Amino acid sequence: MAKIGLFFGSFNPIHTGHLVIASYMANFTDLDEVWMIVSPHNPLKNKASLANMYDRLEMTHLALGNAERIKASDFEFHLEQPSYTIDTLIHLQERYPKQQFVLIMGSDNLLSLRKWKNYEVILREYEIYVYPRPGYSDKELESHPSIHMTETPLMEISSTFLRNAIKEQKNVQFFLPAEVLLFIEGKGLYRR
Known part of the structure; x- marks a missing residue:
């Protein structure tokens, strides 16, 4: 039986931070694979700022290339x-x-886990591998037997920061894989 880590996200756009987290989980934990699940619409997020789900999926494919185990x-x-x-x-x-x-989730999501639909079932039935996010901690949940805190490198890049930077025509070349940046420029995503 393979152990698959599910990394959910809008990936709007996918960036280096997401890739470092996925790579850490695939290579430095006991997971056999990581699946980056592109979410069409997160119930807790504003849909208006989302790029088309197929564009976000394509950017995720481009970012991963032929990555092993992700x-x-x-x-x-x-x-x-x-x-x-x-x-x-x-x-x-x-x-x-x-x-x-x-x-797989960040400690910021762990903090809001109690707002999730049937979160008690999730905690009972599934393990959760948590990567640190500065300033987010829930000591009670972190000590739950299903929760595994990891030493994933801290990533403070956010998709919101990148969307704003792209809109302001800032150079973001080292924040995104080159193929993703070309795709965004080619489609004119996040310009307005």
């Missing part, structure tokens, strides 16, 4: 929207009964 997934594109993590997990378990799924 792949982009459009699994949530085929589910009812907005998609809640618990529903996605149930569908994944039905589709891939021989896999063991683990959630």
Whole structure:
């Protein structure tokens, strides 16, 4: 049975920080693979600032190239929207009964976990690998047996920062993979 880490995100756009986290989880933990699940619409986020989901999926594919043990997934594109993590997990378990799924999230998401649909079920049924985000901590949840705090390098790059920088025509070449930057420029994404 393979142990698959599920890294959910809008990836709007995907950036170096996301890739470092995925790479750390795939190579420095006991996970066999990491699936970067592009979320069409996170129920807790504003949909207006989202690039088209197929563009975000394409950028994720471009960013990963032929990365070993990390792949982009459009699994949530085929589910009812907005998609809640618990529903996605149930569908994944039905589709891939021989896999063991683990959630990957930042400590900022861990802080809001109690707002998630059926979060108690998630905590009971799934392990959660948490990467640190500066200024976010939940000591009570961090000591839960399902929660594994990792030593993933701190990444303070955000997609919001990058969207704003692109809109202001700043040079972001080292924040994004070159192929992703070319795609964004070619499509004129995040310009207005």
